[in-house]
Amino acid sequence: MTKAEYLAELEKRLGDLSADERAELLADYEAHFEHGRASGRSDEEIAERLGPPQLVAREIQYQLSVDEARANPTVRRIARAVFAGVGLGLMNVLMLLIPFAIGMLLLAGLFVLAAYLTVSPVLMLVQDGWSVEFLLKLPLAAGLLGLGLIFWVAAVKGITLFVKWMLAILQSNVEKVKEKLK
């Protein structure tokens, strides 16, 4: 792989980065090739020692995704960082995916339940029509509605907890080496 090929491949895979950041990193690798050439190495050899551009790009993407998730933790950003880490072989897939999947399922379940409870009075009205039966069920409907609202609050709180939890797992992975050295 020549210098031009290597840099082109790397650039192609760094599409997520801001233009500035991409340019800066590419300049680093370009300079690396130039230094290597100056010390008598062939492009092939320099590329070989750098490692495949795919690997280098994944490394960069991972770091970027962790930075982003830390700066502004949203479920989407955390998910991206988690998958970037898994792709790098940095994290145990199951260790991350199991909490992630369980958390997502629980949250989804909570929201569905909350939605169902909240609209249940309307469903009763549709079922029974504006009748005595419906009026008799009114206390029940009010109870369900109240329960539904409580579930909504729980689900929204759940998101915050989930985000914190996933961030903690991510963080612990990033910091794991340091812990291991202790």
Add this chain to the structure above:
Amino acid sequence: MNVQFKKGVLELCVLSLIARRDRYGYELVEEISKSIEIAEGTIYPLLRRLTKEGFCTTYLAESMEGPPRKYYRLTPEGHEVQQRLLREWEQFVQGVQNVVKGE
């Protein structure tokens, strides 16, 4: 070797080299590659992170041969981190020694 473990050690190596004197990227890569087998391309993202976290700063310097060099200089905070990582590393090695030799 465990990928994560290697990453942490790499950080200590890079910080220690810059702690002795300012270094440019290629020089760092060469120096580390002499002793440890790494994918050299992973040093640059690491340097970028260390700079972002404020452990080192960069400046450009022309050189007689080859392209301009981007030098890395350790900040006081970087020195602290290097010292901490070094202590942790030494404790770790000592611990392993104790276990392995059964002392």
